[in-house]
Amino acid sequence: MPGLIGLGDKDLxxxxxxxxxxxxxxxxxxxxxxxxxxxxxxARWRQQLAQxxxxxxxxxxxxxxxxxxxxAAMVVRxxxxxxxxxxxxxxxxxxxxxGVSEAARQxxxxxxxxxxxxxxxxxxxxxxxxxxxxxxxxMRLAHGSGLHGLQGMSAEAEVEGVRLLxxxxxxxxxxxxxxxxxxxxxxxxxxxxxxxxxxxxRWRRMLPRLAELGLTxxxxxxxxxxxxxxxxxxxFYAAAAIADGVRFDPLGAVAMQWQWFLDLPEAVGTRVLATxxxxxxGEQRPRALGIVETAYAALAASDGDGIGxxxxxxxxxxKADTIWLVREPGRKAFPEMRLAPQAAATWDHRFVIGxxxxxxxxxxxxxxxxxxxxxxxxxxxxxxxAEAIRTAPLITGPNGAxxxxxxxxxxxxxxxxxxxxxx
Numbered sequence: 410m411p412g413l414i415g416l417g418d419k420d421l422x423x424x425x426x427x428x429x430x431x432x433x434x435x436x437x438x439x440x441x442x443x444x445x446x447x448x449x450x451x452a453r454w455r456q457q458l459a460q461x462x463x464x465x466x467x468x469x470x471x472x473x474x475x476x477x478x479x480x481a482a483m484v485v486r487x488x489x490x491x492x493x494x495x496x497x498x499x500x501x502x503x504x505x506x507x508g509v510s511e512a513a514r515q516x517x518x519x520x521x522x523x524x525x526x527x528x529x530x531x532x533x534x535x536x537x538x539x540x541x542x543x544x545x546x547x548m549r550l551a552h553g554s555g556l557h558g559l560q561g562m563s564a565e566a567e568v569e570g571v572r573l574l575x576x577x578x579x580x581x582x583x584x585x586x587x588x589x590x591x592x593x594x595x596x597x598x599x600x601x602x603x604x605x606x607x608x609x610x611r612w613r614r615m616l617p618r619l620a621e622l623g624l625t626x627x628x629x630x631x632x633x634x635x636x637x638x639x640x641x642x643x644x645f646y647a648a649a650a651i652a653d654g655v656r657f658d659p660l661g662a663v664a665m666q667w668q669w670f671l672d673l674p675e676a677v678g679t680r681v682l683a684t685x686x687x688x689x690x691g692e693q694r695p696r697a698l699g700i701v702e703t704a705y706a707a708l709a710a711s712d713g714d715g716i717g718x719x720x721x722x723x724x725x726x727x728k729a730d731t732i733w734l735v736r737e738p739g740r741k742a743f744p745e746m747r748l749a750p751q752a753a754a755t756w757d758h759r760f761v762i763g764x765x766x767x768x769x770x771x772x773x774x775x776x777x778x779x780x781x782x783x784x785x786x787x788x789x790x791x792x793x794x795a796e797a798i799r800t801a802p803l804i805t806g807p808n809g810a811x812x813x814x815x816x817x818x819x820x821x822x823x824x825x826x827x828x829x830x831x832x
Contacts, residue, residue, distance in 0.1 A: 416584065421454040424576045427565070428454075428534075433463040434574075435530040437521060438488070438495075440468060440480040440597035445487065446585035447536040447577060449592055452491040465528050466495035469517045473504065480597040487594060496524055510607065518569035525571070532572040537562055538585060542578050543626035544612045546633050555683075555698030556640040561633035579630060647680035655685065657830035659816035661759050662797035663689045663734040670732060671709055679705050688829035689734040690722030692758035708732055724796050733793070736800035743774035743800065756802045759828055760815065766822030768807050775803040775814060787817055 416424070428434055436451060438444040448466060455461035468484040470477045481497040488495035498520040505512050521533060542561045549558040566573045577585070589596050605611050616626060650673055656664045663685045670678055683701045687694050695701055700720055707718050711727045718725055719737050726733045736759065748754055748770040753763040756772055764770050775783075776799050783791050783798045791798065801815035804823055812820040816827050 416450060416580075416588065418453075418457055421450060422457065424580075425451065425454045427574055427576065428462060431462050431531050433465065433528070433530045433532075435465045435467050435521065435525050435528070435533045436493075437517075437533055437535045438466050438468050438484050439599070440484045441599060441602075442586045442589045442596040443536040443538055443577075443582060445484075445594055445596050446588040447534065448484075448488060448491065448493070449588055449594070451534070452493060463530075464493050465525075465530050466493050467521045467524055467533075468495065468497050469520055470497060470499045471513045471516065472500055473509070473513065474599075476597070483595075483597065496528075498524060510601075515569060518571050522569070522571045532574055534574045534576065536577055536585070537575045538577045538580050538582050539626045539630055540582050540613065540616060542633060543616060543629040544609050546629050547612045547615070548608060553697035553699050555701075556636050556643060558698075559633065560637040560640060561630070581626070643676060643680050646674075646677050647684060650677055650681050651684060652831055655681070657688075657827045658793045658797060659827065660791070660793045660797040660801045661689065661736055661815055661827055662793040663829075664793075665732050667708070667711070667727060667730050667732050675705070682708070685734050686721050686723050688759070689736055691736060693722040695721060724794070726794055728794075733797075735794050735796040738776065738796050738799045743776070745771070745773040747771055748804075753824075755828065757800075760802050761826050761828050762802065762804065762813075763824035764822065765824055766806075766820075768822070770812065770823065771805045772802050773805075775799060775801050778803070778814075783814060786811060786814060786819075 434451075436444070436448055438448050451464060455464060466484065466488040468481045470481040472478075478499075481499075485495040485497050500513065500516040500520065524530075525533065546559060546561045549561070552558075562575055562578060564575050564578060566575070586596075601607065601610075603610060605614070620626070654665055654669045658664060665681075665685075670681070673681065679698075679701055682705050683695070683698075686701065686704070704718065704720050704725060708725060708727065713727065713729075722737050722741075724733075724735045724737050726735065736757070743757055746754060746756065748762060748764045750764055750767045750769065753761065754772070755761050762770075762772060778798050780791055780795055780798060797815075802813075802825070803811065804813040804825065806812055806820075806822075810820075812818070812823045813825045816825045816830075818825055
């Protein structure tokens with residue numbers, strides 16, 4: 410495979426080193442120049458190895474453009490020419506009137522995930538490159554993201570339940586186009602990549618102008634790497650603070666001392682709060698840091714007992730010198746489920762429940778329970794706010810007997826723990 414300019418064998422060995430820990434890989438190939446280059450580069454790389462991982466190529470016809478079927482066929486043809494098995498997947502059925510782009514993304518990952526499961530493929534590789542990373546960082550900056558978002562895309566991630574590797578995040582798109590041109594392959598051109606109705610396209614059009622001022626895609630990628638370093642440090646100190654000063658109640662509420670919280674550096678305190686909001690609120694995470702910053706300011710300014718505010722599935726309550734974060738009741742339906750013998754499940758993203766018995770168990774929210782009823786059941790005082798009782802899982806057996814409330818287990822056949830609590 411001659412002429413893959415700009416990237417030699419040593420470059421490919423470094424780029425694709427993370428692949429070596431996998432027995433099989435899937436390549437997401439749309440037929441555009443970036444993903445075709447990925448396929449060409451991976452095909453060349455695997456020729457260097459005595460025992461390369463199995464490579465499968467997946468392409469999706471979203472049935473939104475007449476040309477898409479031909480583009481999918483082209484991908485399959487080129488993959489087979491390179492000795493790579495390929496599958497053309499199709500998104501059939503009615504398409505939504507609005508939100509087509511997001512629906513197509515979800516369908517694409519769903520179809521590839523199903524194909525990967527059938528083929529025994531562990532991880533999917535995508536062709537996101539340096540400009541894609543720059544666009545992502547700019548969009549997230551405009552949307553008010555915190556440090557975690559400003560890192561941009563991760564080289565390893567999970568999207569829609571699919572494990573991803575993105576080895577080309579540091580590679581300029583010009584290099585990838587040169588790879589395709591040198592191979593003499595005609596790439597597909599999706600008109601949506603030039604449609605300014607999409608925010609990403611508008612930022613893409615801005616990149617050359619920003620580069621003239623020194624804000625190149627390379628600089629933005631470097632910024633993302635530095636943000637990642639800062640975010641890692643902040644996460645370390647926030648985790649240490651949580652281990653030192655936060656209590657996870659068996660009913661799923663979270664408690665910390667108000668003055669202790671305020672004594673933390675504000676950046677650490679804000680990260681602690683974001684982590685606890687996710688833990689207490691059923692993993693509802695903010696798209697913009699401003700939501701957490703507003704909650705932080707409200708807690709810092711609180712002057713005694715009472716409700717602070719609600720956000721991201723949480724009720725914030727200060728009682729004397731204690732701050733409580735509790736799951737918000739009534740805003741959404743809580744899950745009800747059946748748990749088979751010797752099985753385990755996560756409930757509302759907050760509790761991990763194991764059935765060690767031989768019976769089928771029922772898990773539902775204790776939405777009608779009062780403090781008095783909970784204390785009578787448990788035989789001791791309940792200090793958590795009343796919302797914690799009503800949003801905790803009530804676990805019952807086949808005869809309706811109550812076996813557990815939250816992480817308070819009343820029967821040896823039930824194991825229930827607060828997911829976020831330190832082990």
